[in-house]
Amino acid sequence: MEALVILSKVEQEYLLHAIEAALPVRQSRQLCLWTQGQFQALLPHRIMVCLQFGAQDEVQHVECLHSTVLDAGLLARLGDKTDGLALRLARHCRDGVRLPAMLDASGAGEARLPLAPFMDELRALGLDNLLVHGTERLPGGSTFFVLFGLPHRPRPRHAYFFELLLPHLHLALQRVGQQQRQARAGALARPVSAREMEILHWVREGKSNEEIGLILGISGLTVKNHLQRLYRLLGVSNRAHAIARGMALHLFEQSIPPLARAA
Template identity: 85%
Template sequence: MEQLVILSKLEQEYLLHAIEAALPVRQAGQFFLWTQGQLQALLPHQVMMCLQFGPQDEVQHVECVHSTVLDAGLLGRLGNRDDGLALRLARHCRQGVGLPAMLDATPGAERHPLAPFLGELRDLGLDNLLLHGSERLPGGATFFALFGLPHRPRARHAYFLELLLPHLHMALQRINQQQRQARAGARARPASAREMEILYWVREGKSNEEIGLILGISGLTVKNHLQRLYRLLGVSNRAHAIARGMALHLFEQPALALAEAA
């Protein structure tokens, strides 16, 4: 976005208010109020998908912000953590599409770098699109997709989003941190040393029988420990348990030394 953009006095005021209002945002509810207030004044849109990635580009957090009731199917297509449209857009942009990026999904956009998504956007009824995201950072990257802008996006809109990106990035990180702490505090008890041993070997790709051989217990006992750990973490399978353990930094705790010594 090299086109020179000169902000009007009113736009400067809106921008300053948006930045000031972003500073105290720590929770999802505060984030919602900010995006539906000051952010909407500069960048009106129907839906904003916010993604946070970990150091290995794994999806750590997805936040969908919208002011109207949306169909569950639409939300799933936008925000699915495995293959949702927002995630695919983020990966596509990381392959060389310059950010911020915008797309007017009307006839004539077939040569745009985001053209592969035109059909899907039109099918969802979210024609206009504005994207931006951080680079890969030690604390993780973020990506923001604004769908359904009421007007055709222009360089001015991309510039607004570029100016607000640091505040979106920090707000999303704070929300993710607050939710991790809330989940950790909500656990009825800490994970036991044995449960952490088992979770460590699950992360290493071992089966229940293999873990049992390593720890000198039966595969059925391993399964029972895992079921209790699933309930403790609020998950339903091995992959989710590993992801939740990473989010809660369980693998960094002293109990891990027991697993490594087993």
């Protein structure tokens, strides 16, 4: 990592373009476009997982960024907030691994040593080469970034690019997380009630009003009335739109209603 890296004129231009493109990033879509666009010119990869931590090291926000359609199970294994591979890498690296760190899954080179415990898992997922970096613990929260599936063996040069871009990644992710928290807090006129959340859960499961009524011990007409109020609250007109709006507002990430858990 200490080896002197001299950027070529083309690399300097790529770096400047990447930094400029990061400045207006405020939303998840913009973050995805940046990391899968200008960022890729310097650090090509298949998937990037971004983790935002709070002041007490709690996971506040996770972004899985990729340009192609990927299996939902793979994304869950990488970006799960409780035991995802990216989170385990972050915890492992915070226990003393020097950052940025690299893993060459071919098994060649000393760069593989700090992340060697993850070698077999990465090979099984088909994401051989790995590059990770993150900030130190900061009063306002820290961030950690994992590049999965680099097309070539990671080199100290790639780690240097990551080092240069880390402040811009950190600030961009912080802005995205803040924007999403503000959107969730101010998007609805009132919170979704526990009963409405139960009904929305079963709507997502494909249940009819009558079936939901049987599950909850109320009439189908009462379910319909709850749904109409929920539609007005969410600003939608049908079940499909209600589910989509609920996902956009991260409502399904809240605690699962007791009856839903028992079913």
